[in-house]
Amino acid sequence: MLNQTNVRLGKVRSSIRELFEYGKKRRAEIGAENVFDFSIGNPSVPAPDDVKKTLIGLIENTDPAELHGYTSAQGDYAVRKSVADNLNARFSTGLDADCIYMTCGASASLTITLNALLNGGDEVIAFVPFFPEYKVFCGHAGGTLVPVACDGEFQPDLDDFAAKLSKKTKAVIINSPNNPSGVVYGEDTIKKIVALVEKCAQPVYIISDEPYRELTFSDAAVPFIMNYYKRSIVCYSYSKSLSLPGERIGYIAVNNEAEDFGEIYAGVLGAGRALGFVCAPSLFQRLIARCAGQTSDLSAYKANRDRLISKLTEYGFTFAKPDGAFYLFIKSPDGDAVSFAERAKKYELLLVAGDDFGCGGFVRLSYCVSPDMIERALPAFEGLAKSYNLI
Amino acid sequence: MLNQTNVRLGKVRSSIRELFEYGKKRRAEIGAENVFDFSIGNPSVPAPDDVKKTLIGLIENTDPAELHGYTSAQGDYAVRKSVADNLNARFSTGLDADCIYMTCGASASLTITLNALLNGGDEVIAFVPFFPEYKVFCGHAGGTLVPVACDGEFQPDLDDFAAKLSKKTKAVIINSPNNPSGVVYGEDTIKKIVALVEKCAQPVYIISDEPYRELTFSDAAVPFIMNYYKRSIVCYSYSKSLSLPGERIGYIAVNNEAEDFGEIYAGVLGAGRALGFVCAPSLFQRLIARCAGQTSDLSAYKANRDRLISKLTEYGFTFAKPDGAFYLFIKSPDGDAVSFAERAKKYELLLVAGDDFGCGGFVRLSYCVSPDMIERALPAFEGLAKSYNLI
Numbered sequence: 001m002l003n004q005t006n007v008r009l010g011k012v013r014s015s016i017r018e019l020f021e022y023g024k025k026r027r028a029e030i031g032a033e034n035v036f037d038f039s040i041g042n043p044s045v046p047a048p049d050d051v052k053k054t055l056i057g058l059i060e061n062t063d064p065a066e067l068h069g070y071t072s073a074q075g076d077y078a079v080r081k082s083v084a085d086n087l088n089a090r091f092s093t094g095l096d097a098d099c100i101y102m103t104c105g106a107s108a109s110l111t112i113t114l115n116a117l118l119n120g121g122d123e124v125i126a127f128v129p130f131f132p133e134y135k136v137f138c139g140h141a142g143g144t145l146v147p148v149a150c151d152g153e154f155q156p157d158l159d160d161f162a163a164k165l166s167k168k169t170k171a172v173i174i175n176s177p178n179n180p181s182g183v184v185y186g187e188d189t190i191k192k193i194v195a196l197v198e199k200c201a202q203p204v205y206i207i208s209d210e211p212y213r214e215l216t217f218s219d220a221a222v223p224f225i226m227n228y229y230k231r232s233i234v235c236y237s238y239s240k241s242l243s244l245p246g247e248r249i250g251y252i253a254v255n256n257e258a259e260d261f262g263e264i265y266a267g268v269l270g271a272g273r274a275l276g277f278v279c280a281p282s283l284f285q286r287l288i289a290r291c292a293g294q295t296s297d298l299s300a301y302k303a304n305r306d307r308l309i310s311k312l313t314e315y316g317f318t319f320a321k322p323d324g325a326f327y328l329f330i331k332s333p334d335g336d337a338v339s340f341a342e343r344a345k346k347y348e349l350l351l352v353a354g355d356d357f358g359c360g361g362f363v364r365l366s367y368c369v370s371p372d373m374i375e376r377a378l379p380a381f382e383g384l385a386k387s388y389n390l391i
Numbered sequence: 392m393l394n395q396t397n398v399r400l401g402k403v404r405s406s407i408r409e410l411f412e413y414g415k416k417r418r419a420e421i422g423a424e425n426v427f428d429f430s431i432g433n434p435s436v437p438a439p440d441d442v443k444k445t446l447i448g449l450i451e452n453t454d455p456a457e458l459h460g461y462t463s464a465q466g467d468y469a470v471r472k473s474v475a476d477n478l479n480a481r482f483s484t485g486l487d488a489d490c491i492y493m494t495c496g497a498s499a500s501l502t503i504t505l506n507a508l509l510n511g512g513d514e515v516i517a518f519v520p521f522f523p524e525y526k527v528f529c530g531h532a533g534g535t536l537v538p539v540a541c542d543g544e545f546q547p548d549l550d551d552f553a554a555k556l557s558k559k560t561k562a563v564i565i566n567s568p569n570n571p572s573g574v575v576y577g578e579d580t581i582k583k584i585v586a587l588v589e590k591c592a593q594p595v596y597i598i599s600d601e602p603y604r605e606l607t608f609s610d611a612a613v614p615f616i617m618n619y620y621k622r623s624i625v626c627y628s629y630s631k632s633l634s635l636p637g638e639r640i641g642y643i644a645v646n647n648e649a650e651d652f653g654e655i656y657a658g659v660l661g662a663g664r665a666l667g668f669v670c671a672p673s674l675f676q677r678l679i680a681r682c683a684g685q686t687s688d689l690s691a692y693k694a695n696r697d698r699l700i701s702k703l704t705e706y707g708f709t710f711a712k713p714d715g716a717f718y719l720f721i722k723s724p725d726g727d728a729v730s731f732a733e734r735a736k737k738y739e740l741l742l743v744a745g746d747d748f749g750c751g752g753f754v755r756l757s758y759c760v761s762p763d764m765i766e767r768a769l770p771a772f773e774g775l776a777k778s779y780n781l782i
Binding site for chain 2: 006007009024047059063067069072104105110117244265268269271275
């Protein structure tokens with residue numbers, strides 16, 4: 001008998017990946033221009049020109065045996081130093097290279113961190129709505145995900161959080177700007193979360209999963225967890241900020257103010273070994289050392305957001321206005337997310353049913369797409385709205 | 392309490408990585424030219440020129456959002472097809488794209504495969520000497536590594552193998568050309584291994600870990616496991632053949648003749664998800680589609696091998712003559728590997744004590760180094776030999 005947990009995970013797939021594959025098939029069948037794929041967070045804005053120039057410069061001017069060689073397991077020293085320096089400059093932290101562990105992207109950052117922290121039976125709290133793979137990652141690491149409810153604006157329900165914290169709580173995952181709602185948690189919320197965590201008798205770790213940190217559309221600052229809580233770990237990826245999702249490059253930053261910093265970092269190193277991550281891809285590590293402070297031109301996402309908010313509101317759809325990331329979390333007119341997503345497919349609109357995000361009755365729309373596609377998709381949204389008698 | 396297994400793994404490190412870090416420190420202290428680092432399998436032969444040209448061509452001529460975007464979890468279809476076609480052409484198999492799962496290198500191939508196959512309490516057999524991380528990977532997947540002894544030429548002791556096969560055996564790992572001994576298992580050995588496995592009442596999977604497949608120095612063919620056994624899985628990496636160890640690119644090929652092929656492949660997909668491998672790095676996937684059939688100029692390794700065999704024999708050291716990979720597994724003159732490796736350090740020779748390979752009394756020498764360094768290191772080897780009164 002094979003490992004049935006993993007066989008099942010492989011057969012079912014995540015709802016997002018499932019729809020991604022369906023979209024590929026559908027484009028082949030009826031033409032790419034006729035499919036309106038809002039399913040996945042694959043950035044439509046290209047990587048900055050500097051990424052292209054830097055990659056070519058590295059490949060042309062570096063000894064290939066050095067460029068493509070193994071780095072230290074935790075990442076090249078100069079790369080880690082540049083990441084630490086960049087964080088220190090932005091958030092007034094005192095991190096050094098040895099607080100940083102380079103990873104193969106945000107999912108790897110999370111699985112490594114969870115495997116460093118968890119023992120069998122531990123609980124990990126996440127605020128709904130949350131990225132569905134959190135549950136898979138916690139399960140593999142021997143833990144259980146405990147969802148905490150949100151209010152109507154997708155902000156954490158702090159009473160429910162207080163009720164869910166227990167002796168078994170090992171970690172709390174914060175994801176702001178949030179996938180799938182796009183909302184940002186303000187400083188007041190972070191402070192309240194920290195205050196509740198500090199009441200626990202046992203050490204509780206706060207993991208900030210923040211691949212969307214730079215994708216904000218208002219002046220709302222995204223508080224940096226290390227400035228509020230010592231036992232904190234930041235999981236980051238350049239997938240969204242530099243439009244490099246397929247290249248798998250990110251990092252884990254462990255707060256060196258944590259009393260057990262050395263243990264946490266050792267756990268991260270050990271978990272990276274056990275999971276089979278030898279080092280993060282070396283060419284892209286070197287790219288990061290040179291481009292850590294840059295971002296793609298993210299203004300296109302704001303334009304997309306504004307256009308969609310305006311038109312979808314006109315068509316009668318409802319959702320919380322997102323301050324960041326590139327998602328809209330839309331309420332199903334009849335309260336059923338699966339049937340809403342299925343009906344949308346008839347209009348060639350690919351939207352992810354949000355039940356897996358721990359929040360029934362909503363679908364996720366990723367608007368990291370071309371403005372063109374949005375314009376072409378508007379009649380489909382209008383048709384979908386009419387089918388529900390919204391207009 | 393953090394996960395103590397992973398904390399310990401992070402603190403102890405692998406003996407290879409430990410020495411790799413020591414070497415970096417020592418080079419900074421006394422100058423790179425004075426340290427003779429034979430510790431790690433970081434290829435010294437550069438990637439083929441075509442790799443450089445192809446990478447630059449891809450970066451210059453592909454839409455960056457496409458080039459650096461997510462691929463399917465199992466890898467880009469065209470990439471997987473080219474890998475399958477290449478294997479079919481070389482080994483007369485009937486694989487298709489859907490038998491291939493692209494990975495972040497050989498360690499990822501192994502951890503994903505083991506997590507697909509194993510349940511708690513399962514046993515995995517490996518033939519000594521073996522890559523020490525096998526034990527870590529099996530342990531994380533809930534299994535136990537069961538070592539099988541070897542003969543004086545580092546070939547499997549088949550009587551011991553027959554004795555170690557049990558109801559608990561879920562998988563057998565074959566690693567030929569072998570790290571650390573460099574020996575190749577001939578067809579006769581493979582057939583005998585398969586015959587013993589076929590006597591088991593339960594399904595047993597053979598995993599062929601073969602990153603050194605193309606690194607052979609004699610006419611000795613390396614049998615392709617799928618031609619001998621149906622329940623077989625090949626774990627591969629381009630680290631050595633294309634000199635890209637830091638880029639983390641490889642694959643898992645599942646034999647589509649296995650009765651439970653669909654279950655195995657689903658388990659691989661699921662394990663990849665649970666471990667946090669979203670997809671293999673996309674730029675290097677695309678490179679592989681264009682360069683899968685090429686190798687670096689591997690003749691330098693043969694020259695290194697021949698030079699070292701000649702001189703180390705002259706100095707009185709003993710080892711099995713390797714037919715492949717780029718390692719010599721040298722017998723410690725006093726039978727103690729750790730003291731041998733420590734004494735070598737006094738001569739600035741970095742050799743890995745082989746006890747972790749499951750085979751006491753040997754050190755591993757990686758000769759994927761520059762011929763220059765070998766010449767500079769010869770007096771050190773001579774001094775080391777004299778200190779043991781070998782000459």
